[in-house]
Amino acid sequence: MRHAHTVGQVRAAEAELMARLPGGTLMQRAAAGLAATCARLLGRVYGSRVLVLAGSGDNGGDALYAAARLAGRGAAVSAILLAPEKAHAGGLAALRAAGGRLTSDLSAFERADLVLDGIVGIGARGGLRPEAQRFARAERRGVVVAVDVPSGVDPDSGEVAGVALRADVTVCFGTYKPGLLIDPGASYAGALQLVDIGLEPPRPAVTVLQHPDLAALLPVPSAESDKYRRGVVGVAAGSARYPGAALLAVAGALRGGAGAVRYVGTAAEEVVRRFPETLVTEGSPAGAGRVQAWVVGPGSGDGAARALQEALAGQVPVLVDADGLTELARLGPTALAGRTAPTVLTPHTGEAARLLAGLGAGDGTGEPAGTGAGQRDGGGSREPAEARLATARRLAEAYGATVLLKGSTTVIATPGGDVRVNPTGTSWLATAGSGDVLSGLAGSLLAAGLGPLDAASAAAYLHGLAGREAARGGAPVTALDVAAALPAAWRTVRSVH
Numbered sequence: 166m167r168h169a170h171t172v173g174q175v176r177a178a179e180a181e182l183m184a185r186l187p188g189g190t191l192m193q194r195a196a197a198g199l200a201a202t203c204a205r206l207l208g209r210v211y212g213s214r215v216l217v218l219a220g221s222g223d224n225g226g227d228a229l230y231a232a233a234r235l236a237g238r239g240a241a242v243s244a245i246l247l248a249p250e251k252a253h254a255g256g257l258a259a260l261r262a263a264g265g266r267l268t269s270d271l272s273a274f275e276r277a278d279l280v281l282d283g284i285v286g287i288g289a290r291g292g293l294r295p296e297a298q299r300f301a302r303a304e305r306r307g308v309v310v311a312v313d314v315p316s317g318v319d320p321d322s323g324e325v326a327g328v329a330l331r332a333d334v335t336v337c338f339g340t341y342k343p344g345l346l347i348d349p350g351a352s353y354a355g356a357l358q359l360v361d362i363g364l365e366p367p368r369p370a371v372t373v374l375q376h377p378d379l380a381a382l383l384p385v386p387s388a389e390s391d392k393y394r395r396g397v398v399g400v401a402a403g404s405a406r407y408p409g410a411a412l413l414a415v416a417g418a419l420r421g422g423a424g425a426v427r428y429v430g431t432a433a434e435e436v437v438r439r440f441p442e443t444l445v446t447e448g449s450p451a452g453a454g455r456v457q458a459w460v461v462g463p464g465s466g467d468g469a470a471r472a473l474q475e476a477l478a479g480q481v482p483v484l485v486d487a488d489g490l491t492e493l494a495r496l497g498p499t500a501l502a503g504r505t506a507p508t509v510l511t512p513h514t515g516e517a518a519r520l521l522a523g524l525g526a527g528d529g530t531g532e533p534a535g536t537g538a539g540q541r542d543g544g545g546s547r548e549p550a551e552a553r554l555a556t557a558r559r560l561a562e563a564y565g566a567t568v569l570l571k572g573s574t575t576v577i578a579t580p581g582g583d584v585r586v587n588p589t590g591t592s593w594l595a596t597a598g599s600g601d602v603l604s605g606l607a608g609s610l611l612a613a614g615l616g617p618l619d620a621a622s623a624a625a626y627l628h629g630l631a632g633r634e635a636a637r638g639g640a641p642v643t644a645l646d647v648a649a650a651l652p653a654a655w656r657t658v659r660s661v662h
């Protein structure tokens with residue numbers, strides 16, 4: 166599992182560590198790790214051309230010390246200082262002593278085999294300053310290595326206000342920063358390398374699952390298993406108008422590890438024709454047999470209100486998606502207030518905006534919340550796409566539910582403040598109905614016994630891998646292709662054991 170910490174957490178952990186160590190130790194550890202990665206990337210250090218972009222803080226200091234090490238191994242190093250009078254004195258002296266030279270020639274950036282971006286790190290405030298912006302726009306030939314954070318990316322949120330330097334590799338110190346894991350920041354960071362500088366940070370602000378975590382989480386039947394013990398997932402989805410959503414949610418649910426899928430709704434006939442293994446009922450959740458988790462809402466249309474009410478009244482986990490979310494936004498968080506079992510919400514950006522607006526509902530006026538209500542504070546004050554982390558957290562807390570916010574980086578937040586960011590996926594997943602497959606899959610994992618955070622994040626992970634598998638070679642995928650590729654995604658993560 167990858168762990169990421171906020172700037173505030175890193176600063177506190179650094180202060181604690183620095184108090185116990187001789188001055189400059191952490192920077193030397195950082196520079197040593199940085200130089201080692203650069204040397205690996207260069208292959209042959211001797212004779213290579215390295216350019217350092219050094220800002221006025223310790224981020225520039227790391228870059229200058231690392232460059233001095235490379236110069237000591239025979240690299241031709243030049244440095245552009247963005248604020249020459251404020252450059253890190255020790256780093257600059259080390260670079261000079263190792264034979265590095267200063268330049269103001271922008272073409273050095275274009276010619277370099279390797280560029281070290283030490284403009285700004287976790288001390289960043291606001292968008293990249295004008296003197297730094299030109300490097301984000303300039304052509305380059307070589308590899309760009311970001312020091313700690315690609316300059317221009319907000320370390321805590323991944324937001325880019327204006328432009329940022331696109332890196333091939335980001336070498337981060339002590340711990341990952343959330344902004345390296347969340348788009349748009351993640352797409353600027355390239356491959357991530359972690360350098361251990363001895364930091365002992367507290368509980369991470371954000372975690373990211375990896376293959377071995379998935380392999381450990383996924384439910385696998387044993388000799389004692391039967392279909393009921395493996396869990397039955399109920400899917401209340403589809404309507405006369407949107408029968409396809411029922412098929413897609415069921416297709417996802419069938420590949421999620423539950424022992425059986427029970428469908429309720431108007432598309433029963435279509436569902437059983439396409440997936441004969443499904444148990445079908447034409448009613449609503451209250452009249453269906455026992456299930457261990459419900460998925461409510463994909464394509465439910467007018468049926469969403471009743472299905473949601475009946476599913477929420479039960480004592481099993483409920484995943485709410487699509488039309489179910491629209492209905493929930495209308496009702497507001499009070500609709501979930503009495504629940505004892507977990508609730509999972511899987512909004513895309515538009516549905517998240519509706520849910521934020523819904524925070525004004527249920528206030529006793531009986532009026533549905535208008536758009537814009539509830540967007541005055543917290544994560545709701547900005548467009549959800551630009552503040553994904555804050556939005557997911559805000560919704561999770563306000564609704565008392567686990568929230569999986571879909572998008573180019575899917576973020577999962579719990580009411581208790583845990584956040585996971587999904588590392589898999591592809592923009593080919595932006596295709597109609599792929600969200601329905603995801604909700605069926607996540608519901609199936611809930612029914613199989615995973616907790617809400619694990620079920621939601623494992624589903625996003627598998628869905629993202631399946632999307633990549635289906636789009637392999639760069640081909641468009643359909644939602645059913647994604648569902649069909651889910652077993653391959655299971656095999657991929659399980660093959661690491």
Ligand SMILES: NC(=O)C1=CN([C@@H]2O[C@H](COP(=O)(O)OP(=O)(O)OC[C@H]3O[C@@H](n4cnc5c(N)ncnc54)[C@H](O)[C@@H]3O)[C@@H](O)[C@H]2O)[C@@H](O)CC1
Binds near residue numbers: 338
């Ligand atoms: N504090 C520590 O113990 C350690 C810090 N390390 C490094 O130190 C960095 C943090 O250093 P600082 O606190 O000095 O902060 P930074 O070096 O990240 O940034 C501060 C400097 O950048 C300028 N700046 C701020 N926002 C800017 C923007 N948007 N555009 C351009 N310039 C901007 C400021 O004028 C300031 O001088 C980390 O990212 C890491 O690279 C490492 O050496 C490891 C140890």
Ligand SMILES: Nc1ncnc2c1ncn2[C@@H]1O[C@H](COP(=O)(O)OP(=O)(O)O)[C@@H](O)[C@H]1O
Binds near residue numbers: 572628
């Ligand atoms: N640009 C993107 N990059 C990666 N994944 C994306 C992107 N856009 C959407 N997705 C993913 O595609 C799926 C779309 O879901 P959703 O918006 O609910 O579609 P639908 O309602 O048609 O099923 C989600 O899993 C989402 O995370």
Ligand SMILES: [K+]
Binds near residue numbers: 282283313316
């Ligand atoms: K940087």
